[in-house]
Amino acid sequence: MTVKERREREKLETREKILDAARELFLTEGYDGVSMRQVAERIDYSPTAIYVHFADKDELFRELVHADFARLAGVFQDAANLSDPVERIKRVGFAYIEFGRRYPNHYKLMFMTECPLTGLDEVDCELKGNPELDAYAFLKHSVQQAIDAGVFREELRDAELLSQTLWAAVHGVISLNIAKHSDAWVAWRPLEQRAQLTLDAILRGLLKEKS
Amino acid sequence: MTVKERREREKLETREKILDAARELFLTEGYDGVSMRQVAERIDYSPTAIYVHFADKDELFRELVHADFARLAGVFQDAANLSDPVERIKRVGFAYIEFGRRYPNHYKLMFMTECPLTGLDEVDCELKGNPELDAYAFLKHSVQQAIDAGVFREELRDAELLSQTLWAAVHGVISLNIAKHSDAWVAWRPLEQRAQLTLDAILRGLLKEKS
DNA sequence: AGCGTTAACTTAACATCGTTAACTTAGTGA
DNA sequence: TCACTAAGTTAACGATGTTAAGTTAACGCT
Numbered sequence: 001m002t003v004k005e006r007r008e009r010e011k012l013e014t015r016e017k018i019l020d021a022a023r024e025l026f027l028t029e030g031y032d033g034v035s036m037r038q039v040a041e042r043i044d045y046s047p048t049a050i051y052v053h054f055a056d057k058d059e060l061f062r063e064l065v066h067a068d069f070a071r072l073a074g075v076f077q078d079a080a081n082l083s084d085p086v087e088r089i090k091r092v093g094f095a096y097i098e099f100g101r102r103y104p105n106h107y108k109l110m111f112m113t114e115c116p117l118t119g120l121d122e123v124d125c126e127l128k129g130n131p132e133l134d135a136y137a138f139l140k141h142s143v144q145q146a147i148d149a150g151v152f153r154e155e156l157r158d159a160e161l162l163s164q165t166l167w168a169a170v171h172g173v174i175s176l177n178i179a180k181h182s183d184a185w186v187a188w189r190p191l192e193q194r195a196q197l198t199l200d201a202i203l204r205g206l207l208k209e210k211s
Numbered sequence: 212m213t214v215k216e217r218r219e220r221e222k223l224e225t226r227e228k229i230l231d232a233a234r235e236l237f238l239t240e241g242y243d244g245v246s247m248r249q250v251a252e253r254i255d256y257s258p259t260a261i262y263v264h265f266a267d268k269d270e271l272f273r274e275l276v277h278a279d280f281a282r283l284a285g286v287f288q289d290a291a292n293l294s295d296p297v298e299r300i301k302r303v304g305f306a307y308i309e310f311g312r313r314y315p316n317h318y319k320l321m322f323m324t325e326c327p328l329t330g331l332d333e334v335d336c337e338l339k340g341n342p343e344l345d346a347y348a349f350l351k352h353s354v355q356q357a358i359d360a361g362v363f364r365e366e367l368r369d370a371e372l373l374s375q376t377l378w379a380a381v382h383g384v385i386s387l388n389i390a391k392h393s394d395a396w397v398a399w400r401p402l403e404q405r406a407q408l409t410l411d412a413i414l415r416g417l418l419k420e421k422s
Numbered sequence: 423a424g425c426g427t428t429a430a431c432t433t434a435a436c437a438t439c440g441t442t443a444a445c446t447t448a449g450t451g452a
Numbered sequence: 453t454c455a456c457t458a459a460g461t462t463a464a465c466g467a468t469g470t471t472a473a474g475t476t477a478a479c480g481c482t
Contacts, residue, residue, distance in 0.1 A: 007478085011430075032243070035468060046432050048470080053430095057469065112323050112390055136397060156408075161400045165384075165408050172383020173376075179323055186347060189372045197367075197376050198413075205412030209420055218449090222459075246439060257461050259441080264459095268440065 015053045017043045023064050030105050031061060031113075061109060068106045069135070072099050076138050085146035086203065092139055093170040093199045100174035101191065112175055139163050153208050162206065169202045170195070226264045228254045234275050241316050242272060242324075272320060279317045280346070283310050287349050296357035297414065303350055304381040304410045311385035312402060323386055350374050364419050373417065380413045381406070 021042040025034040036057060040047040054060040075098070079091035100107040140163040146152060147159055156162055173195050181188060232253040236245040247268060251258040265271040286309070290302035311318040351374040357363060358370055367373055384406050392399060 007429090014430085036470085037468080048433085049431055051470075112386070114390055114393065134396075158400070160398050161404060161408060164387075164397070164400055164405055165412065168383035168387050168405060168409060169380050169413070170383070171387050172379035172381070175323070175386055176375075176379050176382050179325055182325065186375070187371050189369070189375055193372060194375055194379060197372060198379060201376065201416030202380070202409075202412050203416065205414065205416030218458090225459085247441085248439080259462085260460050262441075 011053070014043075014045075014049075018045075018050055018053055018060070019063060019067075022060055026061065026064060026109075027103065027105050031109060065106065065110055068103060068110065072096075072110075072135055073138070075099055076135060080138075085142045085149060086151055086207065088142045089139065089146065089166060090199055090203065092135075092142065093166065094195060096135070096170050097174045097191070097195045100178060104178045107174065108178060111171060112178070136163065136167065139167060151207050153206065156206060165206075166202065169198055173198050222264075225254075225256075225260075229256075229261055229264055229271070230274060230278075233271055237272065237275060237320075238314065238316050242320060276317060276321055279314060279321070283307075283346055284349070286310060287346060291349075296353045296360060297362055297418065299353045300350065300357065300377065301410055301414065303346075303353065304377065305406060307346070307381050308385045308402070308406045311389060315389045318385065318389060322382060323389070347374065347378065350378060362418055364417065367417060376417075377413060380409055384409050 018039065022034070022039045025038060025042070036050055037047045039060075040050055050060065054063065075095040076092055079088050079095060082088040082091060100111075140159050143163045143166070144159040147157060147162070152162065173191070177188075177191055177194075180186065229250065233245070233250045236249060236253070247261055248258045250271075251261055261271065265274065283306075286306040287303055290299050290306060293299040293302060311322075351370050354374045354377070355370040358368060358373070363373065384402070388399075388402055388405075391397065
């Protein structure tokens with residue numbers, strides 16, 4: 001049986017080689033900017049060899065996105081230790097924006113394009129709902145804690161709605177930065193400044209006013 | 212001279228036919244989902260005929276985007292009459308979101324993709340800086356008025372930064388809706404509700420607290 | 423030891439894409 | 453009448469994602 005194991009390991013290794021090459025290319029060139037032939041050439045395989053390991057270009061890319069989702073979740077680990085839920089929400093927001101700044105192409109694929117994921121793959125089921133892995137669930141969890149702590153305004157009790165609103169706010173900052181930062185007709189303020197003000201303002205607007 | 216005029220008009224007419232066919236296709240299929248050949252077939256021309264009127268696919272699409280920018284600006288005309296700058300900002304935000312809901316593919320191209328526009332075409336120069344046409348400038352104008360009226364918190368005096376923050380907030384709502392609304396792992400609240408809360412919260416967080 | 427099977431991988435090819443070059447062709451102005 | 457202009461066509465190029473048919477080497481079984 002050790003033989004079959006080795007073969008399996010070898011296959012996984014070339015699979016990993018494909019993923020590495022694809023990651024490097026996608027990161028700098030974006031989805032449309034890289035072809036299967038380029039990926040193949042980079043690891044000295046024929047273009048069609050990729051199809052042994054991945055059904056199509058989409059699946060190859062999705063695999064990378066999956067890995068990066070985990071990386072995104074990892075960034076939240078730091079925030080997880082904060083006991084103040086509001087502080088935690090803030091930290092999650094900044095981490096999210098920083099993630100988008102560091103991996104714009106991955107961010108683009110994850111959050112700025114419609115992908116016919118149709119959800120509910122077995123892998124997704126593992127991820128979704130687990131606060132340590134699922135960014136949205138983690139945010140929602142913190143929001144719920146904040147609600148329970150009574151820090152949000154009285155009429156705001158829907159954790160789902162609050163989470164979606166907070167998410168949209170930080171997503172707006174980073175996605176607009178990715179898509180339009182090179183447009184010279186806007187005198188862009190530094191990203192940090194915009195992130196700071198957005199999080200500050202949206203939270204100030206959602207929380208009870210300090211008396 | 213009437214002859215040359217007629218020829219010119221005829222050319223403009225087929226140009227318009229191309230634009231109409233392209234608009235219809237792009238609107239439903241998105242940028243990558245439509246080919247020059249499809250556009251051509253729809254108006255019974257050969258694919259290359261399009262290149263008589265447009266340099267390439269990009270220019271064809273950009274032309275549509277230009278027209279839709281004007282349409283977007285037109286939506287703001289209603290808001291222009293409001294004397295209260297804060298109310299005007301709110302109205303602009305809702306109009307912006309409504310525009311994205313109505314023309315998601317155009318919105319995607321306008322605000323969710325990097326386009327190497329590099330700005331400063333002659334047409335762009337007409338648009339930029341004119342509050343009636345340029346959405347961002349219009350927003351900034353209203354923000355400046357609001358600053359002058361002393362409704363924002365004392366430390367917030369940068370109209371550019373405030374505009375960018377407000378823009379990002381509404382952009383976050385509509386762009387996330389476009390990209391991720393079909394993802395079933397989020398129990399999405401109605402778009403109207405999210406838009407309402409976002410604008411309400413961000414403004415509440417930026418304005419002076421009512422005493 | 424020999425042989426059929428499996429499966430990773432290659433070669434060749436297909437349909438489609440955006441785009442260019444070379445042509446047709448109809449109408450214009452002199 | 454004739455050269456010219458310019459809208460439009462046909463044919464083709466290189467590149468794309470992907471499939472079908474082969475190759476080949478290692479494995480498991482008798």
